[in-house]
Amino acid sequence: MHRTLRILSALLFALPATTVAQGAPRPDADPRIEKLVAAVSPERLRAIVSKLESFGTRSTLSDTVSAARGIGAARRWIYEEFTRSSPRLRVEFDRHHVAQQGRITRDVDVVNVMAILPGRSPRRVYISGHYDTVNLRAAMAAARAPATAGDPQQNRAIDYNVDAPGANDDGSGTALTMELARVFAESGIEFDATLVFIAWAGEEQGLIGSMAHATSLADAKGIVEATFNNDIVGSSLGGNGILDGESVKVYSLGPEDSMSRSLARYIVRIASTYVPSHTIRLMAREDRFARGSDHSSFTANGFPAVVFREANENYRRQHSGDDKIEGMDFAYLAQNARVNAAGAASVALAPTAPVVAGERGQPLIGRGKSGYDADLRWSASPGAVGYRIYWRDAWANDWQRSQVVGNVTQFAMPNVSIDDYVFGVAAIGADGNESLVSAFVSPNRPMSRVKLSQ
Ligand SMILES: [Zn+2]
16 A cells, blocks of 8 residues: 555544544443343442441351341341342352451351342342441450450450441441342343342451352352442542542453453443432552552452442441441442442443453454554354444543444554554443453563673
8 A cells, every 4th residue: 555545544533433433432322221220229238237226246257146236236137137138049158267367366167148130141240338347446445455466357355346336347248239130130130130139248257158159159160341349439528528429430450451440441331321410539559558458359250340438438437336327428328339339230231241352361452464454353252243442542531433244353553553552352232232342452471680700
């Protein structure tokens, strides 16, 4: 091709055309998802948090015998509430016999409570929060435990039965999870993916319940399409006095084209259609500074995951006797639940994300016959009726353009440099729902130290 022609065609390609969408497109609304999102009830969220708080403490090492107080009573109630929500839910205790280690100061059963809504395929979409709580200062004071160097939670003298209401941390994420279990099961929608609604225990001792679960899932070669973890999502008033009931933060582990980041970008796109009044603030880090939650048990096992965090936290209330329902805003928690609902329903209805790497992990992207094209290939996603190609400048952090291509597994873009742009592809299902975007990622090139002669 003549040089001028080549430049012209590259320019034309870069300009907006009818088939090329600017930015990541706002998806058309699926009326089933709209209905599901509208079914989220702030009153029910309030009732759940109120009940959770009534157990006094839900510390992982608290009493398990009482019918009214402690983590045993709390988990039995969560189990029963899941069961009452819908006969479509398969409810289970996910029990792990954990040996004494670190903050687990004696052998204990760490019990997650899980409600599964089976889909047509075994691939899973998780929605989660942790139901265990901690009130460290009171626990230390009650036992007159001496302050010791290092991690105070490893002190075996502490009293695990003091009040630890945990209304927001993480009664909010637990209530959101339980409410969405009801809403999804009652929707009557047949999802392609299997939805797992799970309340974790042992989070405050180092993500014990979620890590035990995610590790055994990885060992069993389970497939997780997306994990929506929620930890402290129920208050719109920060400890800094800032009131913000209109945004939520989503943290995701990199690198920039990890599937966790892909999930984060996806949530923004889906929320813009189904919950347009709510702003999603993406954070290009795993979590808040030096803090963590159960999504990390998933990313550690290779599964895509994000965590939702309220816009402005009140750190003083956390892990104290003050984390009570009075500090919460159920209209705000409901909005965060709706964002989760829209995202999880969209992923669960869409086909699985295309596989864009070969068996040896090599990216299925090349420069084509001319040596200057973008030649993209991928594996077909079952149930897909078409695909959408996404691309962006290599320095940009979100997709800038996209183009729907037919039901093909190869597509070439003439004169578009794979050195200058990042490419991805998503699968589109018969009802228009789109998968996460799988990006073509350049493999790491092994580097070695130069050997010098003596
Ligand atoms: Zn928490």
